[in-house]
Amino acid sequence: MAQSDKRALIAEGLAAGDDDAALQARLVGAGVSAASAKYEIDRLVKDPMAAMLRRQAARIAKQRWIFANQERLAREAEGGFALDLVETPAADHFYRHYYESNRPAKLTGLIDHWPALTRWSLDHFAAVAGDAVVEAQVERERDPDYELAKDDHRRLIRFGDLIGWLRQDEASNDIYLTAYNSGTNAAALGPLWDDLAPIELLDTGRTRDGFFWLGPRGTLTPWHHDLTNNLLVQVLGRKRVRMAPPWAFARMKNSRHCFSDWGNEPLPAGAGDADTPPVLETIIGPGESIFLPVGWWHQVEALDLSASMSFTSFRRPNVHVEDYASYGEIA
Numbered sequence: 089m090a091q092s093d094k095r096a097l098i099a100e101g102l103a104a105g106d107d108d109a110a111l112q113a114r115l116v117g118a119g120v121s122a123a124s125a126k127y128e129i130d131r132l133v134k135d136p137m138a139a140m141l142r143r144q145a146a147r148i149a150k151q152r153w154i155f156a157n158q159e160r161l162a163r164e165a166e167g168g169f170a171l172d173l174v175e176t177p178a179a180d181h182f183y184r185h186y187y188e189s190n191r192p193a194k195l196t197g198l199i200d201h202w203p204a205l206t207r208w209s210l211d212h213f214a215a216v217a218g219d220a221v222v223e224a225q226v227e228r229e230r231d232p233d234y235e236l237a238k239d240d241h242r243r244l245i246r247f248g249d250l251i252g253w254l255r256q257d258e259a260s261n262d263i264y265l266t267a268y269n270s271g272t273n274a275a276a277l278g279p280l281w282d283d284l285a286p287i288e289l290l291d292t293g294r295t296r297d298g299f300f301w302l303g304p305r306g307t308l309t310p311w312h313h314d315l316t317n318n319l320l321v322q323v324l325g326r327k328r329v330r331m332a333p334p335w336a337f338a339r340m341k342n343s344r345h346c347f348s349d350w351g352n353e354p355l356p357a358g359a360g361d362a363d364t365p366p367v368l369e370t371i372i373g374p375g376e377s378i379f380l381p382v383g384w385w386h387q388v389e390a391l392d393l394s395a396s397m398s399f400t401s402f403r404r405p406n407v408h409v410e411d412y413a414s415y416g417e418i419a
C-alpha cells in the first residue's frame with residue numbers, strides 16, 4: 089500500500105476517534121502488515137497534526153453526548169417524541185413552547201380569514217395572472233440533484249401554460265413553482281396577495297413577505313433543513329411532511345450544504361434506530377400549517393394538486409443564516 093494511502097487511513101481513523109488499538113486494526117484490516125502499522129502508529133506520538141485530530145475527534149464525541157441528552161429529554165417529554173397539534177395558538181404560547189424551544193408543531197386556525205381558502209383554484213390563477221410570465225423549476229426528474237442544482241432548473245414560462253399542464257392532473261415531480269422562484273415572480277404573481285391577509289402569529293407589519301408554491305400531485309422536496317424558522321401554510325390540496333430533529337444529525341447523512349443523502353427516501357415515522365433518524369410525520373390540508381423550526385430536517389410530498397405559502401417573517405430576528413458559513417458549511 090502506498091504511503092499516502094496509509095496516511096489517509098490513519099487520518100480517517102483519527103477523525104473517527106480511533107485509539108491506537110483501533111487504528112492498528114483499521115490498518116491491518118486494509119492489508120497493511122502488523123509491523124508496518126505499528127511503526128506508523130508509534131510515529132504519531134510526535135505528530136502535531138495527529139494530536140490535533142485526536143482533540144477534535146474528542147470534541148465531536150462530546151457534542152454527540154450533548155445531542156444524545158437532547159434525544160433522551162425529547163423522549164421523556166410529556167407525550168413522548170411526538171408532533172403537537174395546536175389549534176389557533178396564542179402568540180406567546182407559540183413563541184415560548186415552539187419557536188424558542190425549537191419544536192415543530194402542526195397549527196390550525198391561522199388562515200381561516202384568507203379569501204384564498206375559497207378562491208384559489210386553477211381557474212382563479214388563470215383569471216388573475218394567466219398571461220404573466222413566471223419562473224418555475226423544471227426538468228427535475230432527469231436530475232437526482234435537482235434541489236442542489238436548482239439554478240440549472242429555473243425556466244421562464246407563461247403562467248397560463250403551467251396551469252394548462254396542471255389541469256391534466258398527472259402525478260409528477262418534473263415541474264414545481266417554488267419559494268426559490270419568488271424573487272422573480274413577485275410582480276407577476278402580485279395579484280395573489282389580494283387573496284391573503286396578515287397572519288397574527290407573524291410580524292404583521294411585513295407585507296407581501298412570503299413565498300408561493302404551486303405544483304402537481306407528486307412533487308417531492310427532498311430531505312433538507314432550512315437556515316431559518318419557517319411556517320408552511322397549505323391552501324389547496326394536501327402535503328405529507330416528514331421531519332427529523334437536529335439532534336439526529338449523525339443519522340441524517342448531511343454531505344452537502346443543508347441537504348441529506350436520504351434524498352427522497354420515505355423514512356418511516358417512528359423512533360428510528362442506530363442508522364435511521366426518528367421521524368415525525370403528518371399531512372397538512374387546506375387551512376393547516378406546519379411550523380418547521382430552524383435546523384429540523386424535513387421532506388415534503390404533494391398528495392394532490394397543491395398550492396402553499398411559506399413565511400419566515402416571525403416576530404423574532406430569524407437571522408440564523410448570517411453566521412452559517414462561519415460554522416463551516418458542509419460543501
Ligand SMILES: O=C(O)CCC(=O)C(=O)O
Pocket residue numbers: 267301307308309314318320327380386388389396398
Ligand atoms: O412544500 C414543499 O414542497 C417544501 C417546503 C419546504 O421545504 C420549506 O418551506 O422549507
